[in-house]
Amino acid sequence: xxxxxxxxxxxxxxxxxxxxxxxxxxxxxxxxxxxxxxxxxxxxxxxxxxxxxxxxxxxxxxxxxxxxxxxxxxxxxxxxxxxxxxxxxxxxxxxxxxxxxxxxxxxxxxxxxxxxxxxxxxxxxxxxxxxxxxxxxxxxxxxxxxxxxxxxxxxxxxxxxxxxxxxxxxxxxxxxxxxxxxxxxxxxxxxxxxxxxxxxxxxxxxxxxxxxxxxxxxxxxxxxxxxxxxxxxxxxxxxxxxxxxxxxxxxxxxxxxxxxxxxxxxxxxxxxxxxxxxxxxxxxxxxxxxxxxxxxxxxxxxxxxxxxxxxxxxxxxxxxxxxxxxxxxxxxxxxxxxxxxxxxxxxxxxxxxxxxxxxxxxxxxxxxxxxxxxxxxxxxxxxxxxxxxxxxxxxxxxxxxxxxxxxxxxxxxxxxxxxxxxxxxxxxxxxxxxxxxxxxxxxxxxxxxxxxxxxxxxxxxxxxxxxxxxxxxxxxxxxxxxxxxxxxxxxxxxxxxxxxxxxxxxxxxxxxxxxxxxxxxxxxxxxxxxxxxxxxxxxxxxxxxxxxxxxxxxxxxxxxxxxxxxxxxxxxxxxxxxxxxxxxxxxxxxxxxxxxxxxxxxxxxxxxxxxxxxxxxxxxxxxxxxxxxxxxxxxxxxxxxxxxxxxxxxxxxxxxxxxxxxxxxxxxxxxxxxxxxxxxxxxxxxxxxxxxxxxxxxxxxxxxxxxxxxxxxxxxxxxxxxxxxxxxxxxxxxxxxxxxxxxxxxxxxxxxxxxxxxxxxxxxxxxxxxxxxxxxxxxxxxxxxxxxxxxxxxxxxxxxxxxxxxxxxxxxxxx
Numbered sequence: 001x002x003x004x005x006x007x008x009x010x011x012x013x014x015x016x017x018x019x020x021x022x023x024x025x026x027x028x029x030x031x032x033x034x035x036x037x038x039x040x041x042x043x044x045x046x047x048x049x050x051x052x053x054x055x056x057x058x059x060x061x062x063x064x065x066x067x068x069x070x071x072x073x074x075x076x077x078x079x080x081x082x083x084x085x086x087x088x089x090x091x092x093x094x095x096x097x098x099x100x101x102x103x104x105x106x107x108x109x110x111x112x113x114x115x116x117x118x119x120x121x122x123x124x125x126x127x128x129x130x131x132x133x134x135x136x137x138x139x140x141x142x143x144x145x146x147x148x149x150x151x152x153x154x155x156x157x158x159x160x161x162x163x164x165x166x167x168x169x170x171x172x173x174x175x176x177x178x179x180x181x182x183x184x185x186x187x188x189x190x191x192x193x194x195x196x197x198x199x200x201x202x203x204x205x206x207x208x209x210x211x212x213x214x215x216x217x218x219x220x221x222x223x224x225x226x227x228x229x230x231x232x233x234x235x236x237x238x239x240x241x242x243x244x245x246x247x248x249x250x251x252x253x254x255x256x257x258x259x260x261x262x263x264x265x266x267x268x269x270x271x272x273x274x275x276x277x278x279x280x281x282x283x284x285x286x287x288x289x290x291x292x293x294x295x296x297x298x299x300x301x302x303x304x305x306x307x308x309x310x311x312x313x314x315x316x317x318x319x320x321x322x323x324x325x326x327x328x329x330x331x332x333x334x335x336x337x338x339x340x341x342x343x344x345x346x347x348x349x350x351x352x353x354x355x356x357x358x359x360x361x362x363x364x365x366x367x368x369x370x371x372x373x374x375x376x377x378x379x380x381x382x383x384x385x386x387x388x389x390x391x392x393x394x395x396x397x398x399x400x401x402x403x404x405x406x407x408x409x410x411x412x413x414x415x416x417x418x419x420x421x422x423x424x425x426x427x428x429x430x431x432x433x434x435x436x437x438x439x440x441x442x443x444x445x446x447x448x449x450x451x452x453x454x455x456x457x458x459x460x461x462x463x464x465x466x467x468x469x470x471x472x473x474x475x476x477x478x479x480x481x482x483x484x485x486x487x488x489x490x491x492x493x494x495x496x497x498x499x500x501x502x503x504x505x506x507x508x509x510x511x512x513x514x515x516x517x518x519x520x521x522x523x524x525x526x527x528x529x530x531x532x533x534x535x536x537x538x539x540x541x542x543x544x545x546x547x548x549x550x551x552x553x554x555x556x557x558x559x560x561x562x563x564x565x566x567x568x569x570x571x572x573x574x575x576x577x578x579x580x581x582x583x584x585x586x587x588x589x590x591x592x593x594x595x596x597x598x599x600x601x602x603x604x605x606x607x608x609x610x611x612x613x614x615x616x617x618x619x620x621x622x623x624x625x626x627x628x629x630x631x632x633x634x635x636x637x638x639x640x641x642x643x644x645x646x647x648x649x650x651x652x653x654x655x656x657x658x659x660x661x662x663x664x665x666x667x668x669x670x671x672x673x674x675x676x677x678x679x680x681x682x683x684x685x686x687x688x689x690x691x692x693x694x695x696x697x698x699x700x701x702x703x704x705x706x707x708x709x710x711x712x713x714x715x716x717x718x719x720x721x722x723x724x725x726x727x728x729x730x731x732x733x734x735x736x737x738x739x740x741x742x743x744x745x746x747x748x749x750x751x752x753x754x755x756x757x758x759x760x761x762x763x764x765x766x767x768x769x770x771x772x773x774x775x776x777x778x779x780x781x782x783x784x785x786x787x788x789x790x791x792x793x794x795x796x797x798x799x800x801x802x803x804x805x806x807x808x809x810x811x812x813x814x815x
Contacts, residue, residue, distance in 0.1 A: 006052040007102040010045050010190075015307075021047040021186040022126030027329045028188060035306060040299045041325050044113065045121070045190030046106045048099065048157065050128050053184045055096040056161060062093050063181060066165070070180055079167050079400070086165040095158055103157060103189070104150050110191065120148045120192035122327070123156040125163055128184040141169060141185065145224060146192055146267050153189065160187045168396040175403070193327065196266040196273070197319020199287040200225030201235055202416040203296060204332060205304040205311045208424065209362065209415065211335030212494040213310065214565060215254070216240040216297045219416040220287035222278055223264025225314055225327075231393040231410060231417025232275065234259040234360075234433045236287050240297040241565045241633065250634035253293055254561035255490075256554070258286055258544070259414060260433075284544045292317070295324060303329055310335065334424045343471040343498050346452040347775065350465040356441060357409070359434035361457030362420040364495060366466045367407030367429045368448040371441045377401055388447055390437050394419040402426060407449035409437045409459055431457030455491025471778045476500055477785040480792070481762075482769035483777060484573075486748055490516065490562035496774045503570035503637070504563060505696065505771025506748035509577045509622065512559035514587065517552055521618035523589025524548040534589045541588065549621055556625035557633070564635040571639050573673060573696065573746075573771075576622055578643040580605050601710060606644025606675075611653040623661035631668060641673040641696055646680060651691045665693070676745070677701035682730045685737040694744035695734065696771075699751055703727050722751045723758060735765045744768045752776075756783040763787035 013021055013029020021029070025047035032042045057063040066086050073082040111119045125141030142163035144156040163169070164185045173180055193200075201220035206213045221228045221235040228235050239255035261283050268274040288296070296315055303326070304311045314328040346366040372387040377397045383389070389405040391398070393412045402408060402422055408430040410419045415432075423430035429451040431437075441447065441459065448464040451457040484505035487493050490512060513521075519541055527535055527548070538548070545551040564572045580600035585591050593614065597603040609615040629635050640663065645651050651674065655665065658672070665672045674681065674688055677698030681688055688695070699722045704711040706727050709720045721727075731747075738745045746769035752759045753776035762770055763784055772780045 004051045004055070004098075005049055005102075006055075006096075006099040007046050007048055007106045009106070010042070010047065010188075013047065019128055020049050020051070021188075022050075022128045022184075023330055024124060024126035024328060025186050025188040026126075028190070030306075031303065031326060031329060035302060038302045040302055041323065043191040043193055043325050043327060044110065045188060046110070047126065047189070048103065048187045050184035050186060052096065052099045053161060053186070055099065056090075056093060057181075059093050059096070062089060065089055067181065073170070073174075079171060083165055083167040083170055086170075087162040090162040090165065091158060095154060100154060103154060107150060107153055107189065110189075114191060118149050120146050121153065122188075122190045122192050123147050123153065123160060124188045124190065124328075125160040126186045126188050127164065127169075128186060141166065143226075145226070145273050146196075157187045157189075161185055166396070168399045171400045190327065193316040193323075193325050194318045194320050195316035196224050196264075198317035198322075199223065200314070200316040200327075201228045201287070203300045203311075203313040203315060204416070205300050205313075206332065206335055207239075207494045208332075208335065208420075209364070210494040210497060212497045212566065214242050214497075214568060215494070216242060216245070216300050217415070218288070218293060218296055218300075218315075219414055221259070221261050221264065222282050222287055223266050224273060225265075225316055226273070227263055227265050227275065228414070228416055229314075229418060230395055231413025231419050231432065232265075233261050233263050233412065233414070235261060235414045235416070237414065238288065238293045239562070240293065241561070241568075241635070242301060243568060244634040245294070245297055245301060247634060251290070251628075251632045252297065252634075253290055254565055254633055254635075255558040256286070258284070261287070288317075292324060299324075299326060307331065334421075341472065341474045343473055344468065345471070345775065346450075346466055346468050348448075348450055348452065348464055348466045352448070352450070352458070352460040352464055355458035355460055356447065357431070357434040357437050358456050358458045359409070359431040359437070360413075360415055360420075361451035361453075361455055362408075362415065362423050362430040362432055363427070363451045365427065365429040365468075366448065366450045366452050367405075368463045368466075369406040369446065371443055371445045371447055372405075373438055373441065373443045374401075388441075388449060390441050392438060393417070394422070398422075402428065407431075409434060409441065409449060411435055411437055429457070431459060434459075453492075454489045473498060473500060476778055476781050479781060479784045479788055481767065481784050481788065482746075483781050483784055484746070484748075484769050484771040485567075485774050485777060486771050487563050487566075487774070488512075490559040493563045493566040496777075497566050499774060499777050501567065501570070501774075501777060502769065503567050504572040505746050505769055506641075507560070507563045507572060507574045509556070509560075509575060510579045510583070512556055513577060513579075516559050517555040518588055519552070520584060520587040520590035520593060521549075521552050521621045522593040522615065523587075524552050525617050525621075526593075527589075529592040530589050537588055552621050553625040553628060556622065557628045560625060560629045560638065561633055561635055564629060564638050567637070568635065569637050571671075572635075572637050573639045573641050574626065575641040575643050575675065575696075576610070576619070576626075578606050599710075601704070601712070607642050607650050607654045608644070608646065610642075611650075611657050616657065619657065620661050623658055623663050627662045630670065631662070636669050639671045639673055639694075641675060642692070643675040643698070644677060644701070645674050645688075646678055648684065648687050648691070651688065655691060673744075675701075676734055678705055679730065682734045685734050686741060689738055689741045689743045692743070694746070695738050697731060697734070697745065697747040697749070699727070699747060699749035702730065706730060722749070723755075723761075728761060731762070731767075732765050735767050739766070739768070746771055748772075752780055752783075756786075759783040760787040760790070764791060 010029045010032040015030040018026045123144040204217045218238040219235040221233045227233045237257045241254045244250040244252035310332040312332045369386045373390045386406045388407045390409045410432045413432040448460045482502035486506045488511035542548045542551040581594045582600045585594040610619040671693040673694040674692040676695040748771035
């Protein structure tokens with residue numbers, strides 16, 4: 001009979017060995033054995049087996065003594081008392097001699113393979129029920145980094161065994177219904193990657209907040225990866241679009257956010273690690289180059305394809321060799337369990353006022369309660385159920401408290417920090433990386449924590465009213481009239497990917513400029529015209545950019561790309577900037593470039609700016625960003641729309657300027673639309689149709705210019721009415737005239753969301769599309785279906801023609 005194996009090299013393991021070496025080590029073995037040929041690099045190592053742990057439990061009746069402690073816990077004994085007792089008796093039990101000998105022999109062989117004695121290794125726990133799709137034990141057991149020498153290695157292994165009974169691990173298994181003694185522990189020993197001299201981080205093969213499956217999200221910080229996982233730093237974040245990743249000639253990097261990265265973990269003396277401040281240069285620099293991001297994303301896509309499910313990976317870069325490595329891989333366990341046919345949304349129903357603090361939103365929910373500021377975990381009975389936990393960072397010791405909280409707010413951390421990961425699993429809203437919550441939020445203050453307003457989570461004073469709704473996506477009817485979305489905030493675009501929308505009918509460039517670029521484009525082109533204060537502010541905003549115009553095109557392109565990716569390959573109509581002069585002037589550095597107008601609403605806005613000396617250079621930057629999104633990133637579903645185009649001559653001049661910047665109508669499938677918001681657009685519909693591929697009715701401007709009413713005038717609010725016959729007759733005139741020459745007509749505005757009768761009117765005109773806010777989509781879709789049933793009968797769901805083609809998928813190559 002073969003003797004029990006205490007140690008197995010990664011190269012001999014696979015995912016079928018979870019019962020023997022746990023999910024973490026089985027996955028490392030699976031990648032080592034099956035993905036090395038595809039270029040995926042995994043540091044070499046070996047794992048102890050569950051049988052080896054079983055031998056430890058058999059010694060001196062340890063298993064029975066652990067059982068006695070679990071019985072005590074269920075009879076009311078304190079969790080921390082029971083956990084401490086089990087860990088103490090585990091450490092007091094000597095490691096079996098056979099296990100010790102095999103660990104030493106495997107470690108020495110690893111050193112020979114690496115060409116050096118006593119190599120530094122990482123020692124990681126891997127529970128035998130860990131990383132299954134229905135459970136995540138990640139982070140509940142201990143990890144020891146920079147371990148060198150047999151004595152420290154054996155000690156670290158022993159401590160990993162004891163960590164199977166940390167308070168947090170016991171609590172989790174009790175909550176999830178796992179039998180404690182049916183969970184064994186394997187220990188992975190893996191060559192240490194010198195990421196202390198470079199960087200490390202986490203990869204998700206979907207968006208971790210929304211579950212959007214077409215992106216890979218990579219977080220990165222300098223130094224060892226423990227600062228990212230623990231939430232000690234605000235890391236860089238790189239978003240990669242999978243369809244473009246498959247084409248080697250496209251740039252798949254659709255968003256880059258450079259984090260603060262104020263701390264990093266490095267080696268210390270005697271084989272330990274320590275955390276130090278990063279330099280100012282490191283804080284402003286990216287951790288990864290575009291080439292490195294693409295390589296990691298390629299590996300992540302390969303791993304996901306091999307496993308057949310979304311994955312959560314950890315990576316590290318060796319600062320001595322420059323090599324990248326995958327050091328862990330596990331199935332993603334939060335979004336993969338979410339019901340795909342139900343969309344749950346929260347919405348504040350009260351005016352919130354100015355937030356007390358804000359940070360990165362985790363989840364999409366809202367929670368409220370009294371603030372409980374803590375520096376360290378406390379006994380559960382000292383934390384009130386429903387309190388708002390406010391702390392610097394969290395680690396697994398906080399989990400019993402976190403599950404009692406109504407919301408979580410931290411000073412530090414990003415979307416892959418411990419606080420973010422656990423709050424997603426618990427379904428608790430969290431705002432992480434606020435920088436100052438522990439100072440700004442006094443203990444006991446009643447607050448509302450909102451993660452339902454986009455990528456930034458906000459903490460408001462008071463217990464604000466909010467509502468929760470669930471939409472059954474399977475119950476939304478199909479319609480022949482396309483119902484599309486109005487999207488402005490790129491950070492929130494992925495939240496709506498499950499909605500069965502026909503694309504985006506309006507993405508407003510000015511929102512991205514105001515909230516993500518934050519500076520007037522002409523101020524970047526002509527800083528000599530700025531005063532000292534504005535010039536300093538621009539310098540600070542564009543830190544790290546030698547070419548400040550690149551800052552503008554980067555921020556703008558990333559914002560457009562996120563929205564376009566969220567609906568790929570359905571059409572996404574992006575309207576070029578339509579600020580009024582008074583709004584442009586309020587941007588950083590804007591005042592020297594904007595005239596003071598008596599009536600900006602009908603002044604120098606829209607198309608008239610794009611060819612004029614005062615803004616032609618700024619429009620060129622907009623065009624470069626759009627060209628980058630379509631032609632470099634491959635998001636050819638982007639349709640460009642020109643607002644407030646008064647005359648045919650103006651249309652010709654704008655199209656000429658666009659062509660000079662590489663945006664030529666018809667090239668690479670480019671379609672250009674025009675807003676129909678001026679009576680001239682309706683009167684000269686056929687002539688405008690010769691120059692543009694479609695129309696989008698802007699009902700607000702069309703109403704104010706048809707009726708001669710300032711839409712912002714309170715005194716004339718009673719006169720402003722989109723259902724006035726003069727307005728509706730204009731719409732009834734435009735739709736058939738445009739369609740007769742093969743042009744699409746849509747409407748983007750609030751009225752269909754508020755007025756089912758107006759929706760019915762639009763359907764009767766035969767309009768091609770209606771674009772509405774995401775939270776109105778389901779109700780408008782129902783109204784459209786009802787109107788179509790009345791007009792077309794049961795044949796209402798027939799396609800409305802071929803006027804809305806989807807973009808072609810990027811090909812594997814563009815040879």
